[in-house]
Amino acid sequence: MSEEKRRFAHLPSDRAPGPDYSGPGVEAELTGRMPEGRPAERPQRPERPEHFERPEHFERPERPERFDRGASYDDLYTARASSAHGKVASDDGTLDVQVKAPGELGGPGGATNPEQLLAAAYASCFHNSLTLVAGRQGVHTSGATVDTTVTLRKRGTADDYTIATDLTVRLPGVEPEAARRLVEQAHGECPYSRAFMQGAEVHVHLA
Known part of the structure; x- marks a missing residue:
């Protein structure tokens, strides 16, 4: 076969x-x-x-020491x-x-399509990271939602494509400052966020 x-x-x-x-x-x-x-x-x-209104923007997070790229x-x-x-x-x-x-x-x-699949995967991964971060701090996030958009973009007439992502996080019942801190920490720990910002390992093989 x-x-x-x-x-x-x-x-x-x-x-x-x-x-x-x-x-x-x-x-x-x-x-x-x-x-x-x-x-x-x-x-x-x-x-x-309306529910995708652009939220507060979070800059590229500082990489904690335990996320050192050189570590295995x-x-x-x-x-x-x-x-x-x-x-x-x-x-x-x-x-x-x-x-x-x-x-x-x-x-x-x-x-x-691939963009929808990526949006769903990113939303789920970020939500999981948010739950883990909040759980470590004793914050209940059972009502949290993560909305994600993935946009396919093109530059000029050449085959120059890229994607842009946008996440909107809601944490009902959590104080604004605490919510901002949790989202920022989740953004720094979510594997998808880190792959987009820092570059993921990509290996391409011809079978």
Whole structure:
């Protein structure tokens, strides 16, 4: 059995794969040609909902000594996922979704996309870090919420893409100064925040 077939052996074979995410949306971005029926100009970003109003901005946190980049890390957990034929799936089958380009990129929409998946993952990770930080200080955060936006951005006409993230944290029942301190500490400890700000290890292999 080939490596690709082995990775997706757990997936149902009767599901029709959706179009690859790298299809119409990215093609439109690269060529400037939108699919028929769509305007050629870049669509306007929808207005941010009221509950995503920009919060207090937290600067890049100071890295505590115990987070020294030179220190070695122990592996605690490894997640594995594969992307093929317009879908992404984890090796244990818990995650199994179609992925399509959103309408804003000229795609068909109707399915999740990498930006949504990243926004969900970042919100969950930051929320976990916030809970841990608050728990160490005896602060109850059962009503806390974390809203995250991930924006795909492009510079000029070249293939120069990047992403921008924005988090809004609510801590009802927590005094403002204590809430600010907790969010700042969580921002400094959240693995996703630190990966974005300090750079994560990235290893790319050709199989």
